[in-house]
Structures are given as structure tokens and as C-alpha cells.
Amino acid sequence: MMRTLLIDDEPKNTRILRKLLEDFCPKVQVVGDAADINTAYTLIRETKPDLVFLDIEMPYGNAFDLLDKLMPVDFAIVFITAFDDYTLKAFKYSAIDYLLKPVDIEELKTAVNKAADRVNNRSINQQLGNLLENLKSNQVQLQKIAVPSADGIVFMNVDQIIRCEASGSYTIIYSDGPLKTMASKSIKEYEDMLPPGIFCRIHNSHIINLNRIKKYHKGRGGYVVMDDGTSIEVASRRKDDFLAKFG
Numbered sequence: 001m002m003r004t005l006l007i008d009d010e011p012k013n014t015r016i017l018r019k020l021l022e023d024f025c026p027k028v029q030v031v032g033d034a035a036d037i038n039t040a041y042t043l044i045r046e047t048k049p050d051l052v053f054l055d056i057e058m059p060y061g062n063a064f065d066l067l068d069k070l071m072p073v074d075f076a077i078v079f080i081t082a083f084d085d086y087t088l089k090a091f092k093y094s095a096i097d098y099l100l101k102p103v104d105i106e107e108l109k110t111a112v113n114k115a116a117d118r119v120n121n122r123s124i125n126q127q128l129g130n131l132l133e134n135l136k137s138n139q140v141q142l143q144k145i146a147v148p149s150a151d152g153i154v155f156m157n158v159d160q161i162i163r164c165e166a167s168g169s170y171t172i173i174y175s176d177g178p179l180k181t182m183a184s185k186s187i188k189e190y191e192d193m194l195p196p197g198i199f200c201r202i203h204n205s206h207i208i209n210l211n212r213i214k215k216y217h218k219g220r221g222g223y224v225v226m227d228d229g230t231s232i233e234v235a236s237r238r239k240d241d242f243l244a245k246f247g
Contacts, residue, residue, distance in 0.1 A: 002116060005047060006033040007040045007063075008055040008080065017053060017080075017103060024105055025112045035059070037066040049075050051115050053099075056081045064132055072125040076115040092193050096131055096146075130155055145193075147173060147183045154181050158198070162228050164190050164207040174228060202234045202242050210245055 004021070008014045014033050021028045031047050034040035036059040044052065052075055056063045063079065079098040081087060091098045097111050130144050145161075147154045160176040166187040173181045173190075183190070191201050201207045208224060215225045221236035234242055 001029040002027055002050040003031045003047065004028045004051040005043060005049045006030060006053050009035045009058045020103060020105060020108055024109055027116055028112060037061045040066055041069055044070060051076045053078050053080055067128055067132065071128060076124065078111045078115060096127055126155060127153065147181055148185065149181055149183060161209055162212045162226055163209060166205040200242055200245055202232065202238050206232050208232060
């Protein structure tokens with residue numbers, strides 16, 4: 001059983017989530033709840049939970065203020081939030097689990113199952129550190145991305161990424177260091193995630209960093225030469241979008 005805390009300033013939300021967990025998530029044992037970050041801080045220290053469901057906006061601060069006081073943490077976290085494009089992108093960049101309000105039952109079960117696998121995962125503090133760094137950057141473009149791989153999570157600066165190549169349901173990310181990472185996400189997910197002002201999908205199988213192009217050769221679609229020496233075809237149907245990036 002995972003000892004679980006619910007942190008939310010709305011009692012109705014807490015009641016609903018507790019009931020959903022009781023009905024659909026038998027691995028979870030709710031051992032307490034809190035409605036503000038001060039109470040939550042004390043409760044977490046006292047109960048030593050395995051899993052915390054954490055609302056973002058609360059009295060006397062927010063979830064990130066609480067995490068600043070708690071880190072390093074030794075429990076899994078699932079954030080619960082209303083829609084905010086920048087915050088959600090920060091979660092995706094950091095490979096952090098979140099649920100949108102109102103909570104969907106299937107998404108809740110998936111989040112709990114993933115949390116069960118991560119209870120003893122030491123990378124959580126790196127992920128949270130990455131998340132907090134991105135959220136505090138106050139810039140439109142997020143700075144660092146967490147890439148889930150077969151043996152853990154690789155953290156890399158966005159500007160280090162040279163190109164991404166599809167490999168079935170996985171993606172190979174080529175970067176300055178490490179040189180090659182097999183990511184357990186599809187290339188479509190990286191197309192949606194990476195900043196469009198810097199990255200462009202020029203082929204069904206390829207996304208490139210526009211700042212890392214060495215040369216473009218004309219042709220029906222043409223092809224680019226990247227600064228790592230790789231030549232990549234520009235699909236003819238993507239040529240106009242690609243050239244438009246350069247005005």
C-alpha cells in the first residue's frame with residue numbers, strides 16, 4: 001500500500017479525490033490531507049508519505065513554495081492543476097506527472113500506477129529541480145528538458161539538442177552530450193513539446209534545431225546539413241513551413 005496525502009485548499013476537491021482513490025486505486029491508502037502549505041509541510045514531515053497529490057494554488061503560497069522548503073523529497077508527486085499552458089509544458093519538460101481538474105478516472109489510475117513504480121526512484125529530486133528551474137526562468141522558452149530513457153532520465157539543455165529522429169514509438173535525440181539518447185516518447189510528443197521558434201519538423205521522421213543548421217541545399221524539398229555533419233531531407237510538403245521560419 002502507498003501511504004498517500006491529499007493537499008488541496010478546496011474540501012470538495014479533497015472529498016472527491018479521496019472517494020475516487022478508494023473506489024479505483026486499491027494500492028493507495030490515504031493517511032491525511034491538508035488545505036495550506038504550512039499544514040502540508042508539517043503533515044508531510046510527520047507522516048512520511050509514499051505519494052502526495054499536490055494542488056498548485058493554495059493559501060500562504062503555492063506548491064512550488066512548499067517544495068522549496070521540502071527538497072530533497074523521498075516521495076512520488078502527482079500535481080493537480082487547472083489548465084495553464086506554460087505550467088503544463090514545464091511539467092512535460094520535467095517528466096513530472098500531473099492531472100487536470102476535474103480529475104479523469106483513467107488518468108488517475110495511470111498516474112497512481114506510474115507513481116507506484118517511482119516511489120523509490122531517486123531521480124525525483126532532479127525532476128523537481130528541473131521543474132522549479134524552468135518555472136522560475138520567467139522566459140517564454142523553457143531551458144532544460146528531462147528525457148525518459150530505458151535506464152533512467154537524462155537531463156539536457158534545450159539548446160544542446162541538434163536533432164530528433166523517429167524510431168517506431170521511440171525517438172532518438174542527438175545532442176552535444178550525451179551524443180545519442182533513445183527516448184521513450186514518440187517524435188510527435190517532442191514536436192508538441194519543443195519550442196517551435198527553435199525546432200522544426202522537416203520530415204515525418206525528423207525534427208531539427210534551426211540554430212544548428214550548417215547549410216540548406218535546394219531541390220524539390222531540398223535537404224539540410226546539420227552542424228554534426230548529418231544530411232537530412234526536407235519533405236516537399238514541409239518545405240514551405242521550413243523556409244517560412246527564415247522569413
